Amino acid sequence: MKLLRKWSRRKFLTTAGGAFLVAGTIALWPRRRSARGPAIPVKPWHRESLYEEHDLAG
């Protein structure tokens, strides 16, 4: 409480607003090209893709 009283109201709002903005940006950041799916095992009907390239960078 002592700390909060030391802060001006404006300073508090600025800090809270800043944190809110950072959290919002993280939440709404454009999704990556691939999402992580649920951890499922390979199913018998799954087929290997005919068109792919494994990473060459090693």
Place this chain on the structure above:
Amino acid sequence: MPDWIECQLCPKYCRIPEGGVGDCRVRMHLDGKLLATTYGRPCSVHMDPIEKKPLFHFLPGTGIFSVATVGCNLHCRNCQNHTISQAMPEEFAAYEAMPEKLVEVAQGEGAISIAYTYTEPLVYYEYTLDCAQRAHVAGLNNVLVSAGYVNQKPLGKLLPYIDAANVDLKAFDNEFYKNECGATLKPVLATLEALVEKGVWLEITNLLIPTLNDHPAMIEKMCRWIGEHLGWEVPLHFSRFHPRHELTFLPATPAQTLEDARNLALEVGLRHVYVGNLRSREGEHTFCPSGACPGRATPLVERVGYQVLANRLQDGHCPDCGIAVAGRWTSAALEAV
């Protein structure tokens, strides 16, 4: 150390980490392999009139066995089938239908064609390819209903088994593809050209969305491109938009917009232009493309909705002037039935 696999099926070239899926949600990196997870697991299986695809110049009045798995590499904000196209495989109950079973069921239903449709048949590519090969052996026709957003190499391998296609050309504008669909225009145009070059019967659908892609200048440019690059006989279907998915704030396309677009396309020189998702006085029928035909005011093929009311074509020719009308009007499979 990177441990992704790059999917090379479509122009998105998703680099997928172990346990991840591509932008289409159905191509997954598991145990170091890239897998097509909806192979043999269709979510929709249905007998449809072929007019619903829409195909108007391909075996009119016949039934077509239509199949789809979940998944799509586009994310159109107006998607009518978003519940399946934008779903993850495990979110949706699926049937078990390996290619041999699918063809068997299609034949049992009395179909002479199979349509790979509803979502995006090119993302369940391996299933489409295997089914199409089996269907051909069984004497069935294969129809692709697609947005055409795929790489040329896989497309080239599939096309020998495809008899007809309806490609949704969403707009003649790359910005529209980027903003409304999450894709680009150029690969779609390349697909259209490849289909014609490989002798696949092609019809095009263009869904007109108020304010987004209904500008007459854009429509005119598109029609000219179709005529010059694909041929003036390629049927074009202007389809009516209904507020759906993320575009519920827009009104349905006014009937006049669709009739105007049809008239514009005919003026530009396209021979067969239709209006879809709307009752239209002339936009649902096929007329003789010859300006000199004495019977050109009477429809050659008369339709209401998906129903063919009358078909006056004689072996693909106009009975009044004898001109051949572009299309595939008979089928070996049809004659055998």
